[in-house]
Structures are given as structure tokens and as C-alpha cells.
Amino acid sequence: MELAVPIIVAIISAATPLLLAASGELVVERAGVLNLGIEGMMLMGAMAGFAVTLLTGSHIAGLAAAAAAGMAMALVFAFLTLTLSANQVASGLALTIFGIGLSALIGSAYVGQPVAALPKLDVAGLSDLPVIGPLLFRHDFLIYFSIAMVPVLWWYLNRTRAGLRLRAVGESAEAAHALGHPVIAIRYGACLFGGLMAGLGGAFLSLSYTPMWAESMTAGRGWIALALVVFAAWRPWRLLVGAYLFGGVGIFQLHAQGAWGLPSELFSMLPYVATILVLTVISAGAARSRTFGAPAALGRPFRPSG
Amino acid sequence: MPLRIDRRPDSTAIRVAAPLLAVLLTVGTGFLLFMALGLNPADTLYQFLIAPLLTFYSLTELGVKAAPLALIACGLAVGFRANVWNIGAEGQLTIGAIAAGGVALAFWNEIGWWILPLMLLASILGGMAWASIPAFLKTRFGVNEILTSLMLTYIALLILQMLVFGPWKDPDGFNFPQTRLFSDAALLPVLQEGSRLHPGAIVAVLVALVAWFVMARTVIGFQIGIVGDAPRAARYAGFDARRTTWLAFLVGGGAAGLAGAFEVAGPIGQLVPTLTPGYGFTAIIVAFLGRLNPLGIVAAALLMALTYIGGENAQIVSGLPQAATGVFQGMLLFYLLAADGLLRLRIRRVPATNGKAVTP
Missing domain, CATH: 1.10.3470.10 (ABC transporter involved in vitamin B12 uptake, BtuC)
Known part of the structure; x- marks a missing residue:
């Protein structure tokens, strides 16, 4: 049991950026919008969070900057796809390429600089308990936040009027519009929330996971988060399970390097192979079961008329 | 007479004008961005867009x-x-x-x-x-x-x-x-x-x-x-x-x-x-x-x-980091998508008789 503790803690860390970014994208997609720019928003969040923490010495300012950077990126995407009804796939890809470039350009001044990691919770007594202490009471704010968001999102989507409205917009924008719901405004809100969560997910990487900034440091996590939303069949609780599974695969892959005389690259492929397999199983099942279905209006632009 | 925004049909003029507009806007934004980063914007843009056209080798590249x-x-x-x-x-x-x-x-x-x-x-x-x-x-x-x-x-x-x-x-x-x-x-x-x-x-x-x-x-x-x-x-x-x-x-x-x-x-x-x-x-x-x-x-x-x-x-x-290239590439696509959308919008006056306009 003692041996498993550091591994579980590592899995929690690996899962958190995925969970944060994917929670945001889940809401975006539930509103019927597909934003492929998560990677770009995460990188801008990682860079802005790191830079502002370094400059001000305040983690709160850093996290606020990360959230703002993610939202600013999301706003560009929302303006293109919602106001101008541009193609969502192309806009999302542009957001990723742009975010990789801009974060590298602005961030080049901060490469190799040290920054204090986000402080860990320290509850007298509890945090020092063996096993339970490190597992439950010695994490930083973003880890607790990412987990707390799961029931919050579930409650929002399933138990609130606003959440139902958002889902209605995602299922049929035309019907929601006919009922008088402000489709575009709701989708703007969802996109901004997606940007906020992706920005925080990026900040977790640069302020907690590795505490440092490096070009393209998200290393494809934005794309994994995207796959994760599909894996979770657009359900918050399944997202939590999925994020920890994917985090687990990532950690397993690190520890299994060189095991059994196999090339380490084979293990590095695991998360991607797993994603494809899971997508296939879920998509094959989706034909049969309605519970796995994607939001019906996903990726389709809506043009209000009349 | 209320104003109304609708879409004009796709045309060759838009197909050609949008990319040109996008290139211009990208260069303009690049100028501002480099200035904000404390670089000499004219110099940097020159290196990005003009210098590669000046030698035979880089033309073949x-x-x-x-x-x-x-x-x-x-x-x-x-x-x-x-x-x-x-x-x-x-x-x-x-x-x-x-x-x-x-x-x-x-x-x-x-x-x-x-x-x-x-x-x-x-x-x-x-x-x-x-x-x-x-x-x-x-x-x-x-x-x-x-x-x-x-x-x-x-x-x-x-x-x-x-x-x-x-x-x-x-x-x-x-x-x-x-x-x-x-x-x-x-x-x-x-x-x-x-x-x-x-x-x-x-x-x-x-x-x-x-x-x-x-x-x-x-x-x-x-x-x-x-x-x-x-x-x-x-x-x-x-x-x-x-x-x-x-x-x-x-x-x-x-x-x-x-x-x-x-x-x-x-x-x-x-x-x-x-x-x-x-x-x-x-x-x-x-x-x-x-x-x-x-x-x-x-x-x-x-x-x-x-x-x-x-x-x-x-x-x-x-x-500059090599990845800065992505800033230009991403911006180009942003502006292209935006220009496409904007050029296609048309503002028209419609008679305010029945409140609702009929889309042509």
C-alpha cells in the first residue's frame, strides 16, 4: 500500500490537466460547438500563468491570468464561429496553431526560469497521516477544484434551468431559438467557460506539474482532452473516470519504459491507441444506444434568421 | 426602415478578395505584435516576408x-x-x-x-x-x-x-x-x-x-x-x-x-x-x-x-523561437475565416411593414 501511494499521487497529477480542459470542452460541446483549439488555449494559459506568477510572485494573479488568456483565445474562436459562422474545425485548428506559436513567442523570455509551485494543502494532523495524508490532504488548489467541478457540472447540466437550456441549444439550435432562447449568447458563454478551464489546465502544467515553462509543453494533452470528452460520452462523471484512466495509462507508460525489453515508444503509444479503441467501442455502441449519443447539433453553425 | 444583415451568395470576387485582405491584416497585426514585444517591427517583418525573396538560394528553398x-x-x-x-x-x-x-x-x-x-x-x-x-x-x-x-x-x-x-x-x-x-x-x-x-x-x-x-x-x-x-x-x-x-x-x-x-x-x-x-x-x-x-x-x-x-x-x-511562424500561420487563417464571413455580410434596409423580413 505504501508503495502505491506515490504512483496514485502521480496519476492524480497527470489526470488533473486533462480533467480541467476536458470539463470545459464538455460544456462547449454540450452547447453544440466543437472547439479543436484546446491545445492552443492550454498553452496560452500555461504561459500566461507562469509569466504572471513569475512577475508578480502571486499564484492567484497567475491563475487569473491563465484563465483570462484561455478565455481571450476562446473569444477569438467564438467570434469567428458564432458571430461570423466560420467553419468550426478550421477555426479550432487555427486556434491551436496560433496558440502554439504565440505562447512560444511571448514565452521565450521565460524559458528555464524557476517559479514556486502552487502551494499544497497543509492541514495540521491530517496532511501528515500515512497513506491518507498524501492521497487526500496534500494537493494544490487546482486538483481539488478539478474534482469539485465534476459534481458542479453534473448538477448544472441536469438540475438547473440554465443547464437544460444549454443542452437544448446543443441538441437543436433552431428549436431553442424558436422558443426564444438566446442561442448565440449561450454558446458564447459555453466557449468562454471552455477557454477558462483550458487555461487553468495549462496553468496546472506550468505551475504545479513541472513548475516551469517550455515551448509546446502541453505535448498533445489538449487533443487527449478532446478525445476524453467523447470517451465520457459527454457525461461529467464518466469524464472523471476517463481522466484518471488516461492519467493512469500515462503514468504506467512512464514506469514501464524499458520493461520486458520492449522499446519505450511502444508504451508511449498506449494513450493514443487506448483513445482510438475506446472511441471505436463507444461509436460502435452509439448506433445502438441513445445514451452514448453526441449532442445532435455538434459542430453545426447556427444562423439566426428573422 | 430597420437595417438588416444577411448573406450575399458566394462569388469569385469574395473568394479572391478574402485571402488578400487576410494577408494584409496579418501583416498589420504582426507589426503591432512585434512592437508590443519590444522588437523592431519593420525589421522583423522584413526578415519574415521580404528577405527570403531576395536571394536565389532562398527562392529555391x-x-x-x-x-x-x-x-x-x-x-x-x-x-x-x-x-x-x-x-x-x-x-x-x-x-x-x-x-x-x-x-x-x-x-x-x-x-x-x-x-x-x-x-x-x-x-x-x-x-x-x-x-x-x-x-x-x-x-x-x-x-x-x-x-x-x-x-x-x-x-x-x-x-x-x-x-x-x-x-x-x-x-x-x-x-x-x-x-x-x-x-x-x-x-x-x-x-x-x-x-x-x-x-x-x-x-x-x-x-x-x-x-x-x-x-x-x-x-x-x-x-x-x-x-x-x-x-x-x-x-x-x-x-x-x-x-x-x-x-x-x-x-x-x-x-x-x-x-x-x-x-x-x-x-x-x-x-x-x-x-x-x-x-x-x-x-x-x-x-x-x-x-x-x-x-x-x-x-x-x-x-x-x-x-x-x-x-x-x-x-x-x-x-525568435521557430514556433513564431505559427503566429503568422494561425493569424492568416483567422483573418481569412473572418474576412470570408465579413465580406459575405450585407447590410440592407428592409420595409418595416410586418416586422419580420423575408430572407431572399
Whole structure:
């Protein structure tokens, strides 16, 4: 049991950026919008969070900057796809390429600089308990936040009027519009929330996971988060399970390097192979079961008329 | 008289004006961005956009970099027209390069005219094979091709690494992660002494011409467009969406694979862990910037090649990170999409008789 503790803690860390970014994208997609720019928003969040923490010495300012950077990126995407009804796939890809470039350009001044990691919770007594202490009471704010968001999102989507409205917009924008719901405004809100969560997910990487900034440091996590939303069949609780599974695969892959005389690259492929397999199983099942279905209006632009 | 915004129909004028406007806005924003970062904006822009046009060598480099971009983008455009989103061209390129490299290494001691054609053939088949995975999953199980083609890109890059760090590593290479240099029989000739310009550039132009002809003048091209624009109408007309998906992936994968062979048999000359600065992804922007029209794609590829060479220049002269190129590329696509949307809006006065306007 003692041996498993550091591994579980590592899995929690690996899962958190995925969970944060994917929670945001889940809401975006539930509103019927597909934003492929998560990677770009995460990188801008990682860079802005790191830079502002370094400059001000305040983690709160850093996290606020990360959230703002993610939202600013999301706003560009929302303006293109919602106001101008541009193609969502192309806009999302542009957001990723742009975010990789801009974060590298602005961030080049901060490469190799040290920054204090986000402080860990320290509850007298509890945090020092063996096993339970490190597992439950010695994490930083973003880890607790990412987990707390799961029931919050579930409650929002399933138990609130606003959440139902958002889902209605995602299922049929035309019907929601006919009922008088402000489709575009709701989708703007969802996109901004997606940007906020992706920005925080990026900040977790640069302020907690590795505490440092490096070009393209998200290393494809934005794309994994995207796959994760599909894996979770657009359900918050399944997202939590999925994020920890994917985090687990990532950690397993690190520890299994060189095991059994196999090339380490084979293990590095695991998360991607797993994603494809899971997508296939879920998509094959989706034909049969309605519970796995994607939001019906996903990726389709809506043009209000009349 | 209330004002009303609606859309004007697509026109050639917009198709041409939007990219030009996008380029202008990108240059303008780049100026402001560099200024904000404390760089000399005029100087930096000069390095990015003008300096590469001033020497003969960098002009030939324009061809070297535009060739794979145009080749891949032409293949992708077929899919994008049909609403098939293959964004894994980078992986298909990588597998194509591995296939070509495998042939080159297998016949390393041989001399023969047939080695190069065999490499090119292998690369096309390799790219197609890799692209057929998302095509199969999409047509058989309805799996989202955006995600699978992208995941397969990461897997392809890891396969390449596995080979060059492992079994294919150059035995006399001081343990560097790269294969042997290909023998002369497996290398493309250069078109111009003192440059790296290779026949792949000619092939890219030819492919663009053929693609243009097929898309604009044949039934197949028409079918692809219909499946993309009006899937229901296409179904009623008896056009098979599954077949279109397969066609799009095979064409896209084959073109990307071929581009991979041109890279390893041309400028690189061996397999290394990183083959391209993301040509497979940039080609997506190229396809859109070229309006999914093969001839427009050639022009867009040259422009993107310019930003790559400009990025290298700026890296050497101003110490900017190479990735800064992505800022230009991303902005270009943003502005293009925005210009497309904005130019198509039309503000009109409508009579306020019944409150609701009728869309023409």
C-alpha cells in the first residue's frame, strides 16, 4: 500500500490537466460547438500563468491570468464561429496553431526560469497521516477544484434551468431559438467557460506539474482532452473516470519504459491507441444506444434568421 | 426602415478578395505584435516576408518547402470539400517516409533506376494504408475521423522514433538517432545546382493541375462537392458517402505519403526523428487559404513556405523561437475565416411593414 501511494499521487497529477480542459470542452460541446483549439488555449494559459506568477510572485494573479488568456483565445474562436459562422474545425485548428506559436513567442523570455509551485494543502494532523495524508490532504488548489467541478457540472447540466437550456441549444439550435432562447449568447458563454478551464489546465502544467515553462509543453494533452470528452460520452462523471484512466495509462507508460525489453515508444503509444479503441467501442455502441449519443447539433453553425 | 444583415451568395470576387485582405491584416497585426514585444517591427517583418525573396538560394528553398505543402493540401482539399476531416496528414506523411526509407535501406547496396520509383510507390501505399485506418473506423463504426486521424499521427511519429532509435539506426553513426544516409540511387536529383530544389516540386504542380481538372471538370469532383455541401441530396442522387470518405482518405493519405518520400529522398536524405516542421498540419491552413482549389493551394503553399523561411531567418537574426511562424500561420487563417464571413455580410434596409423580413 505504501508503495502505491506515490504512483496514485502521480496519476492524480497527470489526470488533473486533462480533467480541467476536458470539463470545459464538455460544456462547449454540450452547447453544440466543437472547439479543436484546446491545445492552443492550454498553452496560452500555461504561459500566461507562469509569466504572471513569475512577475508578480502571486499564484492567484497567475491563475487569473491563465484563465483570462484561455478565455481571450476562446473569444477569438467564438467570434469567428458564432458571430461570423466560420467553419468550426478550421477555426479550432487555427486556434491551436496560433496558440502554439504565440505562447512560444511571448514565452521565450521565460524559458528555464524557476517559479514556486502552487502551494499544497497543509492541514495540521491530517496532511501528515500515512497513506491518507498524501492521497487526500496534500494537493494544490487546482486538483481539488478539478474534482469539485465534476459534481458542479453534473448538477448544472441536469438540475438547473440554465443547464437544460444549454443542452437544448446543443441538441437543436433552431428549436431553442424558436422558443426564444438566446442561442448565440449561450454558446458564447459555453466557449468562454471552455477557454477558462483550458487555461487553468495549462496553468496546472506550468505551475504545479513541472513548475516551469517550455515551448509546446502541453505535448498533445489538449487533443487527449478532446478525445476524453467523447470517451465520457459527454457525461461529467464518466469524464472523471476517463481522466484518471488516461492519467493512469500515462503514468504506467512512464514506469514501464524499458520493461520486458520492449522499446519505450511502444508504451508511449498506449494513450493514443487506448483513445482510438475506446472511441471505436463507444461509436460502435452509439448506433445502438441513445445514451452514448453526441449532442445532435455538434459542430453545426447556427444562423439566426428573422 | 430597420437595417438588416444577411448573406450575399458566394462569388469569385469574395473568394479572391478574402485571402488578400487576410494577408494584409496579418501583416498589420504582426507589426503591432512585434512592437508590443519590444522588437523592431519593420525589421522583423522584413526578415519574415521580404528577405527570403531576395536571394536565389532562398527562392529555391521556397519551392522546396512549398512542394510538400501543396502536395498534401491538394489531397486534403478533396476530403474537406466532401466534409471529411482528415487532420492526420502529418502521420500519413511519416508512414510514407518510413515506407520509402525502408525501401532505400533494404536496397542500400544496390544500384538501379527502379529504386526511386519503388520508394515513391511504397510511400504512397504507406500513406494510404495509414489513412485507411480512420476511413475504415469512420465508415464501419462511425468513429469521428478528426480524433482518430490525429491520434494516429502521434502513433506514426512514435513508430518513426522507435525505428531510428532502434533497429534502423545507422550502425556507423556514433549512436545518433538516424538511419544511414541513403545511397545515391535512392536520392532525388536536384533541379538546380547549388540548391535543394528537387523534382517533387514539379510533381506537386502536376498533381495540383490534375486535381483541379478532376475537381472542376469531372463527375467525381462534382460528386465530392455534393456529398460535402448537401449530403441528403447526394444520397437521393445515389452518391455513396462511404465511398467518398474512402476516396478522400486514400487521396489525402497517398499525397501526404508521397510528400514524405520526397522529403526523405530529397532535402533530408535519411530518416531522422523529426522529418518536418509540421507540414501535415500547416497543409490544412494551406488548403483553406487556397479556397480548397488546387490552383489557389499552390499560391497559398508558396506564401506559407515564405513564413517558414522567414521564421528561420528571424530565428537566426533576432533569436525568435521557430514556433513564431505559427503566429503568422494561425493569424492568416483567422483573418481569412473572418474576412470570408465579413465580406459575405450585407447590410440592407428592409420595409418595416410586418416586422419580420423575408430572407431572399
